[in-house]
Amino acid sequence: MxxxxxxxATLQHLLPAHAVDxxxxxxxxxxxxxxxxxxxxxxxxxxxxxxxVNGRYFDCEGRDEPGVLVEGDVVxxxxxxxxx
Amino acid sequence: xxxxxQILRVNLTEGTCIAEPLxxxxxxxxxxxxxxxxxxxxxxxxxxxxxxxxENKMIMATGPLTGTMASTGGRYSxxxxxxxxxxxxxxxxxxxxxxxxxxxxxxMIIFEGKAASPMxxxxxxxxxxxxxxxxxWGKSCWETDELLHAKHQDxxxxxxxxxxxxxxxxxxxxxxxxxxxxxxRSGVGTVMASKNLKAVSVRGxxxxxxxxxxxxxxxxxxxxxxxxxxxxxxGEGLPALGTQVLMNVINEVGAMPTRNMQEVxxxxxxxxxxxxxxxPRASDGKPxxxxxxxxxxxxxxxxxxxxxxxxxxxVKDKPQYWGNSGGLEYExxxxxxxxxxxxxxxxxxxxxxxxxxxxxxPISFGATVAAAMELYExxxxxxxxxxxxxxxxxxxxxxxxxxxxxATGEGFGADINLGSRRLCEKYGRPELSMTVKGQEFPAxxxxxxxxxxxxxxxxxxxxxxxxxxxxxSEILGVPEKTDPLTTDGKAGLVKAFQDATAAVDSAGLxxxxxxxxxxxxxxxxxxxACDGDWSPERLVEVGERVWxxxxxxxxxxxxxxxxxxxxxxxxxxxxxxxxxxxxVCELGNMLPEYxxxxxxSADGNLTAETRSKFGLPS
Numbered sequence: 043m044x045x046x047x048x049x050x051a052t053l054q055h056l057l058p059a060h061a062v063d064x065x066x067x068x069x070x071x072x073x074x075x076x077x078x079x080x081x082x083x084x085x086x087x088x089x090x091x092x093x094x095v096n097g098r099y100f101d102c103e104g105r106d107e108p109g110v111l112v113e114g115d116v117v118x119x120x121x122x123x124x125x126x
Numbered sequence: 127x128x129x130x131x132q133i134l135r136v137n138l139t140e141g142t143c144i145a146e147p148l149x150x151x152x153x154x155x156x157x158x159x160x161x162x163x164x165x166x167x168x169x170x171x172x173x174x175x176x177x178x179x180x181e182n183k184m185i186m187a188t189g190p191l192t193g194t195m196a197s198t199g200g201r202y203s204x205x206x207x208x209x210x211x212x213x214x215x216x217x218x219x220x221x222x223x224x225x226x227x228x229x230x231x232x233x234m235i236i237f238e239g240k241a242a243s244p245m246x247x248x249x250x251x252x253x254x255x256x257x258x259x260x261x262x263w264g265k266s267c268w269e270t271d272e273l274l275h276a277k278h279q280d281x282x283x284x285x286x287x288x289x290x291x292x293x294x295x296x297x298x299x300x301x302x303x304x305x306x307x308x309x310x311r312s313g314v315g316t317v318m319a320s321k322n323l324k325a326v327s328v329r330g331x332x333x334x335x336x337x338x339x340x341x342x343x344x345x346x347x348x349x350x351x352x353x354x355x356x357x358x359x360x361g362e363g364l365p366a367l368g369t370q371v372l373m374n375v376i377n378e379v380g381a382m383p384t385r386n387m388q389e390v391x392x393x394x395x396x397x398x399x400x401x402x403x404x405x406p407r408a409s410d411g412k413p414x415x416x417x418x419x420x421x422x423x424x425x426x427x428x429x430x431x432x433x434x435x436x437x438x439x440x441v442k443d444k445p446q447y448w449g450n451s452g453g454l455e456y457e458x459x460x461x462x463x464x465x466x467x468x469x470x471x472x473x474x475x476x477x478x479x480x481x482x483x484x485x486x487x488p489i490s491f492g493a494t495v496a497a498a499m500e501l502y503e504x505x506x507x508x509x510x511x512x513x514x515x516x517x518x519x520x521x522x523x524x525x526x527x528x529x530x531x532x533a534t535g536e537g538f539g540a541d542i543n544l545g546s547r548r549l550c551e552k553y554g555r556p557e558l559s560m561t562v563k564g565q566e567f568p569a570x571x572x573x574x575x576x577x578x579x580x581x582x583x584x585x586x587x588x589x590x591x592x593x594x595x596x597x598x599s600e601i602l603g604v605p606e607k608t609d610p611l612t613t614d615g616k617a618g619l620v621k622a623f624q625d626a627t628a629a630v631d632s633a634g635l636x637x638x639x640x641x642x643x644x645x646x647x648x649x650x651x652x653x654x655a656c657d658g659d660w661s662p663e664r665l666v667e668v669g670e671r672v673w674x675x676x677x678x679x680x681x682x683x684x685x686x687x688x689x690x691x692x693x694x695x696x697x698x699x700x701x702x703x704x705x706x707x708x709x710v711c712e713l714g715n716m717l718p719e720y721x722x723x724x725x726x727s728a729d730g731n732l733t734a735e736t737r738s739k740f741g742l743p744s
Contacts, residue, residue, distance in 0.1 A: 048378075051371050052362055054401055063396040064374065091358075092603060097379050097705040099607065118378050122358040124602050124641040125369030125428070125456050126595055 044069055045111055048118040049083060053090075056083050065116075073108040076100060079117055092120040128190040128336050128655040129153055134232050134254055136247055138321050139180060139239030143247070143254040148233050154658055155741065157665075159189035160216050161632035161672035163205035163234055167214065168675060168743060170236070173683035177209035177313075178320040180240035186227065186286070186326065187235075189634025190656050193228030193330075193422075194337070195344070197351050198636035200225040200422025208312040209320075210297045210490070210545055211564040211588040213680045217300070217314045218592070218631055219286075220421030220429075221307030223328065226284040228634075230330030241322035246287075248278070249328040259324040266290060266483045266533075267302040274327045287325035288315040289485030294535025295319075296543035298490035298566075306452025306482045307421065312565060312587050313545075315485050343654035350639075350647050351425050357642035359604065364428040364638065365418050369456035370400030372569070377464075379601055379610065380704020381574030383567060384464045385519050386496040387560045387693075390571045390701045394469025398459050402471055403430065409437045414471055416450040426638055430454055432475055440476035440526045453478035457591075460569035461492025466499060467519035477529040484533035490545055493566035495528045497546040497558055506553045512538045560696075563588035563689050572692065572711040573701040575600050577608070577616040579711035580720055583690045584620070586676035592637060594623035604641055611705065613712045617719035629669035671740045674724075678732055678742055687730025690717060 048065045049057050058066055070079060080090050093100045096116050104110065111117070131148045149166075156162040163185040175181045184206040191199040202224030208215035227235070230251045244263040245256045262270050267289040274285050284304060292299035292315040299315030300308040309315070337343045354360040363371055376382050377395035384392040396402060403415040412433065420427030433450045434441050441447040454462075454475055462474045481488040495517075501507040502517035509516060515538070517524050531539030541549055546566050550559035560567050565588025572579030577596035585593040596619050600610035608619065626645060630637050633652055645662035653660040680689075691697075696711045721728065725736035732742070 048374075050374050050401060052366050064401055089358075092375065094378055099379075099601075099603075099609075101607075118374075120371075120375060121363060122602075122604070123363045123367070123371045123375065124359045124598060124604055124638075125364070125372040126591060126597070126638065 043072055043113040045079070045114065046116045047079060047083065048116065049085065050118070050120050051123050053085055053119065053121055056085055070111070074111060075108045076105040076110060076117065079111070080119060085119060089121045090119045091122040094118045128338065129158065130228065130231050130233050130336065132231060132233060134235045136235060136237050136254070136256070137239050138237060138241040138245065138256070138323060141241070141256055143256060145252070155668070156672060157190065157629070157632040157668050158233065159187045159192070159201065159203050159632050159634055160205065160218070160628060161668060161675070163187035163203060164214060164216065164672060164675055164679070166236060167205050168679055171207060173207070173679050175207060177207040177212065177317060180321065182207050182317060184237045184314065184317050184321065185234055188224050188228045188233055189632055191651065192634030193225040194655060195423060196347050196635065196651050197354055197423060197425040198421065198639050199634050200424065201634050201636055202227060203631065204301055204309040204314040206314055206317045207683070208314070208587065209316050210313040212683055213563050213587055213685065214676050215312035215314050215587055216631070216676070217309035217311050219301070219303055219307050219309040220424070220636060221304035222422045223284040223286045223303035224634070225422040226328045226330045228330065229332055230328050231332050235326070237321060237323060240320065244322050244324050246274070246323065246325040246327060249326070251330060251332055262324045263293065264290065267485050268305060268483045270325050271305055274325060278327065280329055283327045283329045285325055285327045288319045289483065290534050291484045291486045291532060291543065292316050292319035294543065296486060296532060296535055297545045297548070298487040298494070298543070300485045300487050302482060302485045308482070308485070308487070310487045311489065311590065337655050338657055339654045343651065346650035346654050350643065350651055353647055354425050354639065354642050360426045360638065360642040364426050367400035368418065368428045368430045370403060370430065370454060370459055372456045373399035373459060374401065375601065376570060379574055380701060380706045381571045381601070381610070382464050383460070383560070383569065383571045385467045386465060386500040386558065387567065387571060387695055388500070389703065390574055390706060391703050392464035392467070395464060397469040398463040398471050398474055403432065403454070407435050409435050414475060419452070421636070424636065428638060434475045434479070435472045438472035438476070439523070440473055447476065447479055451479050452482055457569055458488035458492070461489045462525065465492050465496040466525055468522050468525050470522040473522035473526055477525055480529045480533055486529070486532055489568055490566045491529065491532055491542070493560060494542050494546045494549055495525060497550055497560065498542060499524070500558050501550070501553050501555060504555070506555055511541070557694055560693055561589060562692060563685070565589045570597055571701070572696055573709050574704065574706035575610045576613050576712060576716070577610070577620055579692055579696065579713045580616055580620045580716040581623070583692055583713055583717065584720060586673065586680055592627070594620050594627060595637070596620055596623050598641065605644070611709065613715040617716050617723055620720060621723050624673055625666050625669035627669070628672040629665040632668060632672060674732060674736065674740045675742055681731060690730055
């Protein structure tokens with residue numbers, strides 16, 4: 043299935059060159075976990091502080107669970123960030 | 127130094143500058159800066175005073191750690207009654223001015239009265255003189271800064287001043303120091319100009335002293351800096367992307383106020399984000415961002431120093447704007463960008479430059495233009511009002527035109543300079559003003575971040591993110607993640623953020639340290655610098671006392687619990703997209719519990735018991 047993967051801030055250099063607006067479409071297995079998605083882009087799991095699926099925060103505890111994503115989901119990842 | 131124990135009282139009516147001792151009883155209760163200056167304001171100003179009358183006073187105040195080696199210890203605040211809100215105004219700025227003032231030997235300056243003609247105050251250590259400023263009146267902040275440096279032949283003086291917008295009565299004018307740092311919100315610059323005070327220039331060479339335990343202070347300061355350096359937010363994220371890192375985050379979570387808060391996500395967010403500022407542009411291969419920049423003593427250095435594409439329409443024929451300058455910060459980028467629907471990064475950078483050059487708060491300016499754009503699209507404002515300009519959402523041309531109008535107050539600029547509330551009232555559509563207590567919202571839609579709805583509704587200076595930044599917890603997971611879409615526990619969360627923030631604002635430190643520091647990191651630094659015992663618990667108590675005092679001023683000024691609310695758009699019109707889709711801000715679920723935690727009556731008044739608990743003046 044296809045999902046969209048977004049990577050931001052000090053992690054954005056890990057995106058492939060064809061990424062547009064910090065996003066790439068990627069083909070993944072249906073039973074993939076969030077950690078496995080993150081691994082595909084060589085993001086250190088400890089750096090993936092803010093993980094959003096369709097804009098909603100996804101807790102650390104569930105990131106090893108398989109099959110949490112469906113076709114068309116948008117996964118967005120940030121390291122620890124803040125501003126104001 | 128900790129407190130210099132000396133304040134400067136400048137009577138502009140009489141033309142006098144008189145030193146007097148700092149009230150140390152109040153310093154022990156309110157610490158410094160925000161809290162201590164508010165205590166002076168409460169003592170000396172009738173809360174019902176016309177904010178632009180000579181009877182209002184304006185205080186520039188440092189904190190005990192301002193001018194020390196504590197990281198970020200360079201802050202000062204401007205405290206007065208706001209002409210925009212009618213509430214207490216307290217605007218905090220970085221740069222180098224505050225530290226210079228402290229190094230000249232002053233904890234604060236109280237300005238009272240009104241000069242008969244334009245003046246500026248020049249300080250060289252203990253010497254303070256009011257000087258004729260006829261030649262500066264009518265000049266921008268940038269020209270004023272340059273002229274004062276040339277006049278005094280001293281590259282090291284620091285200047286805080288107002289621009290042409292304040293002179294023309296713009297109600298959201300800022301005080302600009304060091305060219306691009308601002309005491310930005312609530313119209314503190316408007317008050318300064320109303321006193322015929324154009325600028326304050328200061329040179330301080332007295333150095334650091336008066337620290338209670340210098341060895342312990344340096345040890346705790348060093349420990350604090352280590353925490354900031356090793357934290358991924360303050361050590362890496364903020365220097366690299368600045369506050370603008372939030373643009374994509376807040377849009378993704380569906381809390382990006384867009385087109386006068388009609389929507390919660392902006393399709394052009396990625397084009398005006400911190401990431402976009404790093405992208406090389408087509409014309410010259412250079413990115414918008416030149417480098418980061420730090421304020422006095424800051425070891426975070428989140429500031430953005432940027433350039434505009436010389437080929438961009440806004441500056442093509444204006445080489446004076448080809449150099450680099452301050453911005454964009456997230457709050458400016460949001461208000462000038464998504465709220466007006468403009469996704470042109472160079473246009474936003476130009477508009478931000480002009481806001482700095484002539485001293486406008488870019489949040490209030492952008493949000494007011496957004497309201498004007500909605501009025502235009504609804505046919506209420508027409509090209510007859512604007513002199514032909516089509517004030518459509520998404521028009522970078524209209525935005526750049528509007529900022530030039532606002533800078534001088536000419537033409538339609540006089541309407542924009544009213545701020546959103548008065549503009550919408552003037553055109554008979556008050557419900558379109560996205561304000562609380564008359565002040566425009568910052569960059570977080572409370573339908574998507576529920577706690578921020580309570581923060582805004584109860585903020586003592588009107589809609590503001592810097593009075594209790596629960597975004598940190600609700601979205602960013604600092605220090606702990608909470609659910610942004612629920613109201614459970616938010617009353618306590620908001621109160622805790624508000625009290626801690628008031629303490630930090632009273633110390634002379636930057637609130638951004640709290641992304642890494644808790645009060646356990648801050649307390650040893652204050653405790654080693656200042657006489658007395660400054661435990662984390664005492665700092666929380668001070669913070670809450672400051673909050674109660676500000677609230678008391680506002681209630682005496684005529685506000686009531688009914689002012690603790692949000693525009694109907696946020697309470698009744700559900701978000702249309704994103705995670706908050708279908709949700710409104712459930713303020714009513716949080717407010718009663720908040721009042722209870724504050725020790726206020728059900729209608730929001732301070733009880734006698736609460737007044738007594740915090741030793742508030744009668």
